[in-house]
Amino acid sequence: MAAGRQRRAEAETFTARWKKQWHRARVGMRRSAVDYFRGDGSDWIALAGLLLTIPVIAATTMMNSVWCAPAALVLPIVAGGLLLRPASLLGLYAAAATALIVESVQLGPYTEGPSRVTPGVVLVVAACGFFGLLVAQFRNRVGVPWRRGGTMLFDLRERIRVQSKLPGLPQGWHREMALRPAGGQSFSGDFVVAARTNGGRTLEVVLTDVSGKGMDAGSRALLLSGAFGGLLGSLPPHAFLPAANGYLLRQDWDEGFATSIHLVLDLDSGDYELYSAGHPPGLQLSAGTGRWEEKSAEGPLLGVYDGAQFDPVKGSLRPGDVLMLFTDGLVETSDRDIAEGIDRLTGEADRYVAGGFHGAAWHLIEAVAKDVNDDRALLLICREGPTAQAAAARSDSARTDTARADTAQTDTARTTATGTSTTTR
Structure with missing residues (x-):
């Protein structure tokens, strides 16, 4: 045992x-x-x-x-x-x-x-x-x-997109952004950083074009977008571009220059200041005259020399006015100068004056610079007038009515099916 x-x-x-x-x-x-x-x-x-x-x-x-x-x-x-x-x-x-x-x-x-x-x-x-x-x-x-490797690149691309996301605006304002990298790539040398400052009463937007394009400029664009996002709102508007210029100079890159345009918009009054660092001018549509006006501020490229001065241009957006900011890839090519490109852009944009600029940014890039081998970015800021607000309200009402009609049709079909089943029994 x-x-x-x-x-x-x-x-x-x-x-x-x-x-x-x-x-x-x-x-x-x-x-x-x-x-x-x-x-x-x-x-x-x-x-x-x-x-x-x-x-x-x-x-x-x-x-x-x-x-x-x-x-x-x-x-x-x-x-x-x-x-x-x-x-x-x-x-x-x-x-x-x-x-x-x-x-x-x-x-x-x-x-x-x-x-x-x-x-x-x-x-x-x-x-x-x-x-x-x-x-x-x-x-x-x-x-x-x-x-x-693929996961890391995907994460970098999503971070750039998140940083380029525009904040929501109060009623009466509309904003949209469209970005198309060169060659259909996932990375671009153009980026946007934006923030609501001053208790949400001010919108600050910075549109930047890094030297190079596509994948070649993607890493620098990611680095600069993070740095610019940290500077935006932490400094007074007039100190942003000088600080950004100093940051680029400290990087000591071989191709360390960039162009940038900085919008400071008062959402209560519609008054704005536009700072530029060698960037193409902004375009403002006046609802009263129906004409586009160039808004050109003075300032050199970022990352060229220290102590640069950036003088703003001032303006005001009235109800129905539109402000359009863009990078040079949208209006300038080897066989087309910037003046001709701006004329073509404003000509295409005139088609949206009557119906509103909702969804217009991407279509404008497609119409003006679809096959251009360069990064293209377009930013629209619209102060909606009574006509645009009424059109938006009608659009929302139409979507609501369509949804209700679909729901009613579904309920009717269910009722009919139930009645048929009962009759069969």
Whole structure:
């Protein structure tokens, strides 16, 4: 009896120890896998998996080289270029080269028949390995794993969009912004930062065009948008552009200049000041005359020299007036000067005077500079008059009536279906 209990205790102890070891191994592998796919851990799991696939592919090729050609070894090589570090990748390449040699010996010379290891197969595998090594070295130098590189770029793009979001305005005002990067890319050298200051009574908007375009200017645009967003509202309006100019000079970039336009708008009275740093002029539509007027402030480019002065131009938005700010990519090209571009922009904008400028920003970019290989940005600030407010109210009422009609139609259909079901019973 005592001997039986002892054997049972030993068995339970062995089972418990085995379960504990298995649990530790399972947790360790899971943590390693999670760290790897986050980009924080070792790549030994991926290396082990790819090393196991090489003999499987080689054995399948030697059994049936028609369905599994010798060139199938490029699959783990390509995957290794995406998953492994350069040092681990060299070990994978050595295993693939060994498998290729074994296949060539077992299948015989390529002159004796098809589905052999030919010089072309060797060149294809070697070329894939070379490009995979280049990708791995670039990824290792940047320090961003491929698994997180796309996520990081997506996060950067969303941060720029959030920083460029315009704050809501009180009733009687309308604002909208449209931004189109060069070449259909996700990043742009144009950006906007905006804030309601002075207890919400003042709107400050800064539209900036960084030197360069698209992806080339995206990193600098992200850095400047964060810095400008911190300065906006923390300094008096007249001190913003001098502070921004000093910030660019301290960066010591090779292409460290930028143009910028700073709007300070009193939402109660409609009076505004417009500061410019080498930026294209603003355009104001007067509801009384129906004409566009250029609002040009004086000031040099940002990041060129220290001690620059920026003198504002003043104006006022009356009910029905529109203020339009834009970057040079919208109005200036290699075969069109800025004056001609502004004339074309105002001509297209005149089409929206009668019906209002709701949704006009994106359509104006499409109409004026659709195929221009440059970043384009357009900002509209409208002080809505009685006509525009009535049109907006009619639009809201029409949407409400449509929704009510859809609801009533759905209820009627349900009632009819219920009555039909009752009659059937």
